[in-house]
Amino acid sequence: MQINTIYTRSVIQTMAGKAIRDLRSGGERELRNVAELCKGCSASPGYQTFWSLLENILRRPDQQYAALLSRAANDVDINCLKTLIANLGLHAYPNGSQPLPGTRESGTSPSYWMEPLDDIMDPRMLHQQISRLQKQGTSSFLFRAGQKPELETILNIAGKHRQCVFFLICGAESCCRAYLEEMTALGNVIPLMEYETLAPTAASLKQAGILFGLHRRYCEIESLQAEENLLRQCIALGCFLGVYEGSAQCPSQNWELACYSRLQEMRCNGAQEIFLADLWRDREAVQKLLEQRSGQV
Known part of the structure; x- marks a missing residue:
């Protein structure tokens, strides 16, 4: 890892610690300070636009993101939260990380910031693949863990690649005490639970101080109001x-498309105390932001 990346990560974690303390103290002023801090660290016009949009949302009297950020600051283990912020935010910081290479000139697709790795579970091959993708600028990886051996392999790999974020679509088997303790210690794993397993596991996830989410398929939605x-x-x-x-x-x-349109509307308005995303469409949107940054390097 380059020296400037190590330094930048340290700076981000220090600022994240301050932001978390400010959020824990509550108040609209502290929330605006956090947004200004993030905006000041961003390099590209795309990121500047993003943080300006967030600032505007946070000024709305009925938005729920203030409560969401405050809840995350209070409920998620602070070292876990600082690790996630540093790993996810490194690309937005000037000279923070290797830019995603623009390989269109060579006729190949550019590297994505997040890559799914569902088909490789051999530990040695997985380590080699992630190491290769890291060098190309990929910082996040998506896994689906159906069995305990798969989960153990993923956690082992997450420990070897502490500068990456691992999104893990999983079920109740991932929530035994030993696995949750390991996820908290690593700080770079975000479990995405199926709805059916969320209720019986949420208390354990919250007690462990893990930032966790819900995974849903559009075909599971009965109606927009029910969702x-x-x-x-x-x-x-x-x-x-x-x-x-x-x-x-x-x-x-x-x-x-109707569900996705409603998701976008709710997200832009901060209508609920949860951050909503489309796995593949928003992967493309973030990619465009990162490529704007790379074009300035």
């Missing part, structure tokens, strides 16, 4: 994220 009620239940259980996934075979179905 909003479901999200309120998830918030009451301590959930911070709601990540939705569509069908790769039919990405333009009318129902899926």
Whole structure:
């Protein structure tokens, strides 16, 4: 790792610690200070636009993001939260990390900031693949853990790549005490629970101080009103994220697009105390921000 990256990570973690303390003290002034701090550290026009948008949302009297940020600052283990902020925020910081290489000139696709690694579970091959992708600028990885051996492999890999973030779509088997303690100690794993397993596991996740989320498929949504009620239940259980996934075979179905449109509306308005995202569409949106930054390097 380059010296400037180590230094930048340390700076981000120090600022994150201050931001968390400010959020714990509460108040609108502290919230605005956090947004200004993040905006001041961002390099590209894309990130500046993003933080300006967030500032505008935080000024709305009925937004719920203030409560969400305050809850995260108080409920998530502080070292875990600082690690996630540093790992996810490094790309936004001037000279913070290796830029995602623009390889269009060579006719190949550019590296993505987040890559799914569902098909590799051999520890040696997985380590090699992640190391290669890290060098190309990838900082986050998506896994689906169905069995305990898979989960153990992923946690072991997360320990070897502490500068990355591992999004983990998983079930109740991931929430035994030993696994949760390891996730908290690592600080770079974000479990995304299926709704059916969230209620029986949420208390353990919250007690461990882990930032966790909900994983849903658009085809599971009965109605938009029912889904909003479901999200309120998830918030009451301590959930911070709601990540939705569509069908790769039919990405333009009318129902899926209607759900995604409502998701965007709720997110932009801060309508609920949870951050909502579309797994693949927002992966593309973040990629565009990162490529804007890379173009200035």
